[in-house]
Amino acid sequence: MTDLPTRHMTSVFEKYLSLWVGLCIVAGIILGKAAPGLAKTLDGMSLQIQGAPVVSIPIAICLFFMMYPIMVKIDFAKVVKAGKSGKPVFLTLFVNWCIKPFTMYAISMFFLGYLLKNLIGTDAMDWVKMPFGLDLPVGAEHGAGVVVLQDSIPMLQIPLWRSYFAGCILLGIAPCTAMVLVWGYLARGNDGLTLVMVAINSLTMLVLYGVLGGFLLGVGKLPVPWQALLLSVSIYVALPLVAGYLSRKWIIGRKGEAWFQQHFLKRLTPITISALLLTLVLLFSFKGETILANPLTILWISIPLFIQTVLVFSLGYGAANLLALEYQDAAPVALIGASNHFEVAIATAVMLFGLSSGAALATVVGVLIEVPVMLLLVGVCKRTASWF
Numbered sequence: 151m152t153d154l155p156t157r158h159m160t161s162v163f164e165k166y167l168s169l170w171v172g173l174c175i176v177a178g179i180i181l182g183k184a185a186p187g188l189a190k191t192l193d194g195m196s197l198q199i200q201g202a203p204v205v206s207i208p209i210a211i212c213l214f215f216m217m218y219p220i221m222v223k224i225d226f227a228k229v230v231k232a233g234k235s236g237k238p239v240f241l242t243l244f245v246n247w248c249i250k251p252f253t254m255y256a257i258s259m260f261f262l263g264y265l266l267k268n269l270i271g272t273d274a275m276d277w278v279k280m281p282f283g284l285d286l287p288v289g290a291e292h293g294a295g296v297v298v299l300q301d302s303i304p305m306l307q308i309p310l311w312r313s314y315f316a317g318c319i320l321l322g323i324a325p326c327t328a329m330v331l332v333w334g335y336l337a338r339g340n341d342g343l344t345l346v347m348v349a350i351n352s353l354t355m356l357v358l359y360g361v362l363g364g365f366l367l368g369v370g371k372l373p374v375p376w377q378a379l380l381l382s383v384s385i386y387v388a389l390p391l392v393a394g395y396l397s398r399k400w401i402i403g404r405k406g407e408a409w410f411q412q413h414f415l416k417r418l419t420p421i422t423i424s425a426l427l428l429t430l431v432l433l434f435s436f437k438g439e440t441i442l443a444n445p446l447t448i449l450w451i452s453i454p455l456f457i458q459t460v461l462v463f464s465l466g467y468g469a470a471n472l473l474a475l476e477y478q479d480a481a482p483v484a485l486i487g488a489s490n491h492f493e494v495a496i497a498t499a500v501m502l503f504g505l506s507s508g509a510a511l512a513t514v515v516g517v518l519i520e521v522p523v524m525l526l527l528v529g530v531c532k533r534t535a536s537w538f
Contacts, residue, residue, distance in 0.1 A: 171518055174427045178434025179441060192432060192505070208432065209505070213386050213497045214393075215425035219418035220331070221394025224349045238340075238470075238479040242347050245466045245487035246325040247354065251362050254322025254458050259370065261454040262311045262318070270450055274310035278503040294371035308372070310508050314451050316372050317512025320498050322458065323362045324491035325351045330482075333489060333524050337531040339481035347486055352391055355494070359383045363498070382498040426517070429496060433505065433514045451515040456523060463488035463527050470538075477538035481531040489524055492516045 181188065195207045262270065277300045280286070288304065290297045295308035334344035360380040402410050434441070441447055466487040470480035495513040503509040 170423070170427055171430060171521065174430040175434050175518070178431040181431065182435035185435075188435060209429060209497055209500050210385060212425045212429040212432075213493055214390055216422050216429070216493045217386060217390035218394055219415075219422040220348070221352065221390045222398050222418070223331070223415060224345065224352070224394065224398075226349060226395060237473050238343055238475055238483050239347065239350065241466065241469055241473060241475075242483045242486055243350070243354070245462065245469070245483070246351060247358055247362075249465060250325070250458075250462050250487060251319075251323045251366060253461060254318055254454075255366050255370070257458050257461070258315050258318035258322070258454040261457075262315045262450070266450045266453065267311050269446070270311045270314070272309075275307050276310045276313035276508045277305040277307055278313060278507045278509065280304050280306055293368075312370065312372060313503065313508030314512045315370055316367060316503065317495070317499050317507075317509035317516075318451070318454060318458075319366050319370065320363065320495040320509065321455065321490045321492060321513055321516045323359055323366065324355070324495045324498075326486060326489035326491050329520070329524070330486050330489045333485045333528055334482040336525075337481040337485060337528045338478070338535075339485070339531075340476075340478040343479055344482040344486070347482065351486070351491075352387060355387050355491070356383055356391075359387070359494070382501050383494070385501075386494050386497040426493065430514060430517065433496070433500075433510055447511070448515050448518065451512050452519050455512075455516055455519055459488050459490075459519075459523050459527075463530075467531075467534075475538065477531075477535045480538050481535075484531070485524065485527065488527055489520060490516055492520060 192208045277298070278295075280297070286292060286297045286304075288297050288299055292306060293308075294312050295306040297304055298307045299305070300307075331341075331344055331348065335341060360383055398410070401414060405414070463484050467480060467484035470483050475483065492513060495516060496510065499507065499509040499513045
């Protein structure tokens with residue numbers, strides 16, 4: 151392999167993202183103790199359909215500003231030419247959609263549902279939103295849950311481990327389309343291929359995210375109406391995707407490609423990270439009591455997520471070697487498969503199960519471990535580049 155220039159994160163937000171995530175967790179817990187009603191109030195600010203809260207407005211705003219800067223970078227003209235890449239594109243799609251969701255299901259079920267179940271608490275319960283469009287009386291059973299009244303609101307009471315499991319599933323069916331651009335860059339991979347795969351995965355999610363989510367959650371006895379998942383994808387993927395495409399076309403038409411690349415895009419990265427960090431503060435402000443009561447909660451959730459990340463990376467990287475891909479293509483293929491689209495996973499968990507749910511907490515833990523683990527895997531790629 152030809153030596154390439156060393157690359158570094160240039161943004162202070164990207165370079166110290168693990169630190170910012172940790173500080174936001176602390177800030178969220180402190181905020182939750184100081185103003186326990188704030189998160190509930192914010193979660194109550196939602197769009198309702200048939201009297202049921204479906205979309206959290208604060209989270210939706212934060213998630214839009216997280217996703218838009220990623221979507222506006224995509225040059226969809228390159229997507230049409232992606233077929234020329236052949237094996238890298240096929241392998242990435244195969245790992246992301248045919249392997250990753252099912253390994254996440256198996257690993258999280260084994261650890262959360264069996265190995266760590268006693269440590270989480272066999273009798274520990276979580277209260278999540280009633281599934282969209284469902285109207286059941288108190289005491290009725292639905293999947294693995296029972297309808298109960300929580301603060302005079304009908305909720306679905308489910309085992310806590312299943313709630314964490316649901317969050318893991320939502321992470322596993324969401325291939326990364328954001329931070330993977332950073333991981334591929336640092337690994338000295340093919341930036342063009344990475345960007346093309348971001349575009350293809352964004353479009354594929356519009357079709358497969360709801361299908362796989364509904365199927366795997368249903369198999370895990372957490373049935374979720376299809377329309378709720380599809381609505382989530384529409385709001386958190388399709389909306390910023392369309393906005394990014396239209397604004398990119400308009401800005402380049404007015405200012406030119408050079409101004410767009412050199413000036414406009416540079417202003418967006420702090421917006422993306424700031425929106426992510428604000429979302430974390432909101433989520434942890436509500437889950438602070440749970441974490442303080444059982445500080446090992448994050449560890450239990452982290453174990454299957456860590457194993458899943460390393461396993462999928464190894465499968466993708468090994469398959470790329472067997473297919474005789476160039477290193478510059480192999481690294482992005484493996485990193486895209488290993489990383490998760492935690493922005494969409496967080497938003498979907500909040501919309502489906504509620505801001506205070508264990509599912510939402512599990513997706514946030516995904517953010518917490520993603521940065522250090524992916525940086526570790528970037529290092530593995532660079533140290534093994536000679537294998538290709």
